[in-house]
Amino acid sequence: MNDIEMYKKAGRITAEALQLGAKMIKPGARLLDIANAVEHKIIQLGGRPAFPVNISINELSAHYTPLIDDKTEIKAEDYVKLDVGAHVDGFIGDTAVTIRPAGKDDLIICSEKMLENAIRVMKPGTTIGEIGEVIEETAKQFGFNPVRNLTGHSLSRFDLHAGMTVPNIKTDSRYQIREGEIYAVEPFCTSGAGQVKDSGQAEIFRWLNDRPLRTPEGRKVLELARNDFSRLPFAKRWITGISKLKLDMILKQLIQLNAIHPYYPLKEVSEKPVAQTEHTIIVGEVPIITTKL
Numbered sequence: 001m002n003d004i005e006m007y008k009k010a011g012r013i014t015a016e017a018l019q020l021g022a023k024m025i026k027p028g029a030r031l032l033d034i035a036n037a038v039e040h041k042i043i044q045l046g047g048r049p050a051f052p053v054n055i056s057i058n059e060l061s062a063h064y065t066p067l068i069d070d071k072t073e074i075k076a077e078d079y080v081k082l083d084v085g086a087h088v089d090g091f092i093g094d095t096a097v098t099i100r101p102a103g104k105d106d107l108i109i110c111s112e113k114m115l116e117n118a119i120r121v122m123k124p125g126t127t128i129g130e131i132g133e134v135i136e137e138t139a140k141q142f143g144f145n146p147v148r149n150l151t152g153h154s155l156s157r158f159d160l161h162a163g164m165t166v167p168n169i170k171t172d173s174r175y176q177i178r179e180g181e182i183y184a185v186e187p188f189c190t191s192g193a194g195q196v197k198d199s200g201q202a203e204i205f206r207w208l209n210d211r212p213l214r215t216p217e218g219r220k221v222l223e224l225a226r227n228d229f230s231r232l233p234f235a236k237r238w239i240t241g242i243s244k245l246k247l248d249m250i251l252k253q254l255i256q257l258n259a260i261h262p263y264y265p266l267k268e269v270s271e272k273p274v275a276q277t278e279h280t281i282i283v284g285e286v287p288i289i290t291t292k293l
Contacts, residue, residue, distance in 0.1 A: 003157075004282060006091035007182060011280055011290025013047040014086040014093030019293065021053065021084065025099045027076045031055045032066040034082070042086040050085030050092045050160060052204050052235035056265065057081070061147060061188055061196045061274040064265040065203050068237035068244075076102040079273040083186075090158035090230065094184040095291035096278035107189060110142035111275035114168070114187035119279065122287040124179045131177075132167035135187045139168075145194030147274060150266070152185040155280065158230055160184075181283045192272025202262035205251065207231045211259040217242050218250045222259055233263060 001009070021038040035053040042049050052065040057078050066072065074080055083096035098108045114135045121134055139146040152166030164175065168187050177183070207225035221242070225234060239247060254260040268274050282288035 003091065004180070006088055007093070007280070007282060008288070008290050010047060010086055010088045010091045011093035011095075012293070013042055013045040013088065014084055014095050014280070015291045015293045016045060017041040017086060018082060018084040018095050018097060018291070021082050022097055022099055025074060025080050025082065025101060027074055027101050029074045030070070031072045031074070032070040035066045038084055042084075047086035047088050048230070050087040050094065051233035052238070054083035054096075055080060056083070058273045059192070059268040059271040060199075061150060061266045061268055061276065063204055063263045065235050066237065067203060074101065079107070079275055081274070081276045083276065083278065085160070087158070087230070087232070092155050092160060092280070093291050094155065094160070094278060094280050096186060096276050098275040098277060106142055107144060107191065107273065107275045110139060110144050110189045111187055111277040113142070114138045114146070114189060115185060115277040115279060118166075118185050118187065119281060119287055119289065122177065122183065122185070122281045122283050123285055124283060125176050128164070128166065128173035128175045128177065129171045131185075132173075133170035135167075136169045139187070139189045142189070144189040144191055147188035147190060147196055147268070148194050149196055150186070150188045152183055152278070155182040155184055158232065160232065177283050179283055183281050183283065184278060185281055186276055186278035188274050188276045190268050190272050190274045192268045192270035192274075195269045196266040197269050198264035199267040200265045202264045203236050204233050204263040205236070205260045206233045206263070207259070208261050209259050211254070211257045215250070217246060218253065221247070221250050222254065225260060
């Protein structure tokens with residue numbers, strides 16, 4: 001199986017897992033139950049999570065994954081962003097949807113249209129700046145703001161952010177995308193200021209460097225991050241056999257040593273709801289959407 005077929009396989013697994021999670025998003029549903037079900041589905045289908053399932057609600061735009069004892073339940077009026085990633089031997093699919101149990105509204109339709117219009121121009125020779133301009137113009141047509149400091153990203157094997165970004169606003173980037181390149185395109189829109197900031201406690205981390213550690217528990221966590229989680233983002237709730245207090249201390253130490261990177265939940269600065277839609281795209285004269293069933 002060549003690389004393109006591997007990306008398609010990972011994309012199908014990701015799409016099926018997202019579909020399962022989306023059906024579970026109803027009033028009273030617990031975030032932890034949804035995340036566990038989606039991650040289990042990925043493994044059941046022959047993949048591995050490329051990152052912990054993100055379930056970010058309302059003004060939380062990204063990087064929220066449930067705690068191991070999370071009791072948060074979905075409300076009818078919530079804007080629930082379900083962001084799912086799966087990989088097969090390092091080949092990644094990344095997709096997201098926003099669901100509002102009370103009913104889809106213009107904010108969600110806007111994010112879907114932003115993505116749809118971006119995909120249309122994901123052809124060889126289109127510049128990164130032009131893609132951002134299409135996304136931004138679509139948001140403005142709906143009367144919303146794109147989130148300026150969140151971007152899509154190129155993908156490569158075992159690498160979620162492989163160097164290139166896909167902005168949600170017009171930029172002066174003249175880089176021309178090329179046949180066969182892989183991008184996760186993820187427009188975010190809001191009625192707010194269109195900017196996010198770190199907030200709360202990180203529950204998602206990623207291996208950065210090996211460091212000498214005195215405790216066997218610390219060495220275990222770093223080994224898991226490097227090997228079992230394939231240097232891709234992982235959730236604190238995935239680590240078992242260590243007490244919560246000790247694990248918090250280990251993770252804090254690893255951050256200070258620059259051994260792991262923390263991903264803090266990202267909140268819209270004016271605390272307005274945010275909608276997100278995402279697909280993984282293979283660039284071509286007819287772009288291939290790997291994460292669409």
